[in-house]
Amino acid sequence: MEFNLTTTAGVLLALIVAGTAVLSAAGVMATSTVLMMVTPAMLVFGIICVAVGVKHGEYRARAS
Numbered sequence: 279m280e281f282n283l284t285t286t287a288g289v290l291l292a293l294i295v296a297g298t299a300v301l302s303a304a305g306v307m308a309t310s311t312v313l314m315m316v317t318p319a320m321l322v323f324g325i326i327c328v329a330v331g332v333k334h335g336e337y338r339a340r341a342s
Contacts, residue, residue: 290324 297320301312 286328290321290328294320294324 294317298312298317301307301316302309307316
């Protein structure tokens with residue numbers, strides 16, 4: 279599987295949607311809390327992780 283921007287964004291969004299759905303369905307916290315606080319935090323953390331992963335991949339490609 280080749281990861282390009284579209285595939286990476288799709289996988290990230292699918293994980294965020296799945297996590298939001300599970301947290302909302304579990305009833306651990308109010309749905310408004312999940313949608314206004316947890317989901318944006320998951321999205322920001324996911325974007326940071328993708329950026330770090332891309333930079334690490336670039337480093338590994340140069341080092342080899």
